[in-house]
Amino acid sequence: MMKYLLLLISLSIASSHAFSQSRSARTTRYSISAGVGFVHYFNTLRIGADVVDENSLGFNGRIMWEPEHRLALGFESGYYTFYSASRKTPTGTAEVSLAAVPILLTIRMHIYKNIFISTGTGVTVLTSKTSVLGSLAENSQTSYATFQASALYLKPIGKGFKIGGELKFLNVAKTEDSVMALNALIAYQF
Numbered sequence: 001m002m003k004y005l006l007l008l009i010s011l012s013i014a015s016s017h018a019f020s021q022s023r024s025a026r027t028t029r030y031s032i033s034a035g036v037g038f039v040h041y042f043n044t045l046r047i048g049a050d051v052v053d054e055n056s057l058g059f060n061g062r063i064m065w066e067p068e069h070r071l072a073l074g075f076e077s078g079y080y081t082f083y084s085a086s087r088k089t090p091t092g093t094a095e096v097s098l099a100a101v102p103i104l105l106t107i108r109m110h111i112y113k114n115i116f117i118s119t120g121t122g123v124t125v126l127t128s129k130t131s132v133l134g135s136l137a138e139n140s141q142t143s144y145a146t147f148q149a150s151a152l153y154l155k156p157i158g159k160g161f162k163i164g165g166e167l168k169f170l171n172v173a174k175t176e177d178s179v180m181a182l183n184a185l186i187a188y189q190f
Helices: 002-024
Strands: 029-041 055-066 071-089 092-112 115-132 135-156 161-172 177-189
Touching (some): 029 161, 092 135, 092 161, 092 177
Antiparallel strands (some): 029 177, 055 071, 071 092, 092 115
């Protein structure tokens, strides 16, 4: 009986020591990142396609929950000008533009050293502006079928900080508009 009692006590001490080590090691992290870069619009316009400026500057931000596994989950948003166009008329200048603010649920996977892939879906608020003869008209609509896919490279540069780049494809199904973005990123993991 004494052998079993000693065995039980030693097992409980060993298991409490093992659990105390796993509690002190942090397995879940969070990260925030911001990016800015070049955006190219895949022109699907039927009228005025020849005067559209398909290139612009875009911004994005992301908050991620990074457990100890290869997958991370988070939210992403940004601002992308899909296109802008302007044409001189006899009475002045006519200008149009379409901008998008996506709000996406994102899943990111660590595939090799500093390389990640991600995908996400969510909603996008589209804002179109038209200015003709000095009067401005704005319209907003929401697309509930937005998809993004991206490949990221993030290199650690210091305690918790990373820099890198991202190649992203974003598609808004409601208006059948797509962009490709090449962003420079900075991230902080805590």
